[in-house]
Amino acid sequence: MIQALLVSGLTLILAYLTWVWGGLRVAWLPPAVWASCGLLVILLASAWMTARSGASRSRPLWRDAFFYFGLLFLGYLAIQWGNAGRVLYFDVGFSEWRYSQPPHAGWPSAFSRVESAQMVSWFFPAWVAGLTVRSPAVRRVAISGLLHGLVYSAGLLSIFGIVQFLTGTRLQYWLAPTGDGFFASFGYTNHAAAYFVLMGALAAGFLYREIFNVGPTGSRSVYRTVALVASLVLCLVGANLSLSRAGVILAWALAGFVVVYGLIRGWNRLSAVKRLNLAVATVAVLFVFYFAVAGFGKNEILKEFEVRKPIHHRLFPVLDNVNLAMGGRLELDVAAWRIWQDHKLLGIGGWGYRYLLALYLPPEEWKMIAQSPGKANVHCDILQFLAEFGVIGFGLMLATGMALMGPLFLPAKYVRSECQAPVVTGVSPVDAARDGGYYRREKVSVPRRDPLWVMGVIGLSLVLVFSLIDLPFRCPAILCTWVVILAALPKVTGVRNQDSQ
Numbered sequence: 001m002i003q004a005l006l007v008s009g010l011t012l013i014l015a016y017l018t019w020v021w022g023g024l025r026v027a028w029l030p031p032a033v034w035a036s037c038g039l040l041v042i043l044l045a046s047a048w049m050t051a052r053s054g055a056s057r058s059r060p061l062w063r064d065a066f067f068y069f070g071l072l073f074l075g076y077l078a079i080q081w082g083n084a085g086r087v088l089y090f091d092v093g094f095s096e097w098r099y100s101q102p103p104h105a106g107w108p109s110a111f112s113r114v115e116s117a118q119m120v121s122w123f124f125p126a127w128v129a130g131l132t133v134r135s136p137a138v139r140r141v142a143i144s145g146l147l148h149g150l151v152y153s154a155g156l157l158s159i160f161g162i163v164q165f166l167t168g169t170r171l172q173y174w175l176a177p178t179g180d181g182f183f184a185s186f187g188y189t190n191h192a193a194a195y196f197v198l199m200g201a202l203a204a205g206f207l208y209r210e211i212f213n214v215g216p217t218g219s220r221s222v223y224r225t226v227a228l229v230a231s232l233v234l235c236l237v238g239a240n241l242s243l244s245r246a247g248v249i250l251a252w253a254l255a256g257f258v259v260v261y262g263l264i265r266g267w268n269r270l271s272a273v274k275r276l277n278l279a280v281a282t283v284a285v286l287f288v289f290y291f292a293v294a295g296f297g298k299n300e301i302l303k304e305f306e307v308r309k310p311i312h313h314r315l316f317p318v319l320d321n322v323n324l325a326m327g328g329r330l331e332l333d334v335a336a337w338r339i340w341q342d343h344k345l346l347g348i349g350g351w352g353y354r355y356l357l358a359l360y361l362p363p364e365e366w367k368m369i370a371q372s373p374g375k376a377n378v379h380c381d382i383l384q385f386l387a388e389f390g391v392i393g394f395g396l397m398l399a400t401g402m403a404l405m406g407p408l409f410l411p412a413k414y415v416r417s418e419c420q421a422p423v424v425t426g427v428s429p430v431d432a433a434r435d436g437g438y439y440r441r442e443k444v445s446v447p448r449r450d451p452l453w454v455m456g457v458i459g460l461s462l463v464l465v466f467s468l469i470d471l472p473f474r475c476p477a478i479l480c481t482w483v484v485i486l487a488a489l490p491k492v493t494g495v496r497n498q499d500s501q
Contacts, residue, residue, distance in 0.1 A: 003142055006138050007132075007138060010484070013035050013036060013125055014477075017477040018153065018157065018195075019153075022186040022195075022477045023475060023476030024186075024191075032125050033125060037128075040131070043132060044061070047061035047137075064134060064403075065399075065403040066403035066487075069403055070123075070403075072396050073127075073400050074123060076108060076389070077119045077350065078120060080108045080349045080350060080389075081117050083104050084109060084349060085103055085113065086111045086355075108349070108392070109349055110350055110352060111349055111351070112351065115350060116350040119351075121476075125476065125480055127400070129480050130483045133484055134487050134491070140491055144492050147202060147485070147488055148206060151202055151206060151228065151231045154199035154234075154238075155231035157184050158196060158238030161192065161241065161242070162237065162238065162241060165241050173185075183243070189243055190247060190466075190471075191472060191475040191478060193250070194472035194478055196235040197462050198462065198463050198485070200235035200251070201254055201460075201462065202455065202485060204451075205450075205454065205455030207451075208262060211225065211266070212265065212451065214450055214451055229285060233288055237289065237293055241293070246470060248301060250462050250466065254458070254459075254462065255286065261451075261454065262278065263279060329379045329469060331365060333379075336380065336383040336384060336387045339353065339357075339387045340387040340390075344390060344391055345390050345391050346392060347390030348390075353387055353388060354377075357376075377474065378471075379469060380468055381468075381471050384471070384474075385397060385473075407490035407494070452492065452493050453489060453493040456489045457489070463478065
């Protein structure tokens with residue numbers, strides 16, 4: 001019952017954030033936040049009941065580093081929110097524009113209380129989502145089913161975006177006008193590209209698990225294989241039709257890796273006939289992907305790569321006719337770095353970068369800010385979070401993420417197996433009775449040869465690479481989905497004892 005509530009609640013939150021404006025419309029965020037509060041209550045109640053009954057020997061919630069680091073990080077964001085309130089004024093004595101001090105000087109602060117609250121609305125659901133996946137009450141089979149659902153949902157969302165693309169509508173959902181480009185439910189095309197690349201990698205992992213019969217998937221299913229192939233192709237097509245240059249490049253890089261990995265892995269495992277079938281099927285899927293992209297959006301994609309301001313590349317002249325301009329990102333990065341240099345420890349608060357940017361740019365570049373509202377972001381998540389949260393806040397956020405990454409890269413782990421005699425030195429009969437009996441510690445390696453582990457890590461890494469030149473982690477849908485996949489991979493691909501199956 002508890003597991004059903006947790007998985008169902010998490011599924012609804014992820015679906016809501018993904019399908020409803022990508023989670024970017026502030027007015028539409030409260031349902032996800034309140035649902036996350038309910039999910040957290042169920043998590044805490046289940047952890048308390050499990051601890052009292054001793055029904056599970058898995059690690060409880062309050063012994064999870066992710067729980068504590070995430071709680072501290074959210075507390076830091078809450079302090080910035082509570083200490084928000086700075087106004088712009090002209091200092092006559094220094095003849096320059098300045099911002100007033102926050103209500104409590106020397107404490108973490110922000111400029112606007114409404115905007116800093118948005119940070120909590122982004123990171124709180126992601127924290128609860130990660131806790132839900134790591135909860136002992138949620139078993140591996142349920143998490144695997146959740147991830148399958150995310151893959152199929154991404155395929156359907158891509159179909160929705162393709163239909164919008166083919167109709168040529170300028171209205172998102174055929175209802176709301178938008179000044180910038182959009183694709184599917186994402187009002188920013190680079191967000192759409194990052195999301196579909198991530199989900200395409202996850203779809204490829206499950207597909208190769210199915211083909212190579214790796215992992216606890218049971219018997220192979222033709223229907224599941226077809227659905228995964230369709231979802232993979234649709235996600236890659238969606239990343240291309242988002243018309244994001246970085247998305248197009250990463251999507252084709254992912255497609256190439258998927259093909260090479262599948263052929264190499266299959267060549268060592270399959271018979272000669274099956275190798276031929278795999279090669280033919282791979283080439284066929286690749287051609288379907290290519291002609292789908294070329295047929296739907298070839299001209300539009302090529303326009304994105306057309307050079308607007310010719311730049312001569314001395315080392316690679318072939319790139320002279322390819323648009324790889326960064327859109328002023330270098331200047332924004334430099335400004336963010338200078339802002340952090342002046343506010344190293346505590347940062348300037350969520351969304352604070354947009355308030356100070358003009359003060360850290362020469363006046364001749366102010367026109368660039370006025371002409372593009374997107375310049376309110378650094379387009380480098382690491383620099384923006386560092387500038388806005390400071391060393392303390394960014395360090396807590398990084399520690400929270402590392403708590404999730406740790407189990408994914410551990411070279412080996414220990415699991416318990418019951419035995420009749422005390423085989424562990426120093427274990428007394430009292431301690432054995434308290435822990436549920438004597439046990440033997442067995443060292444087992446994490447199966448990194450699992451295709452889901454390989455493709456999942458590739459997808460997560462591509463989003464991290466994307467975050468160096470854009471802002472995928474400032475999209476709640478991507479943030480929550482990324483955290484869920486990162487938290488789920490060790491549980492789904494690792495060796496677990498009986499109560500985690």
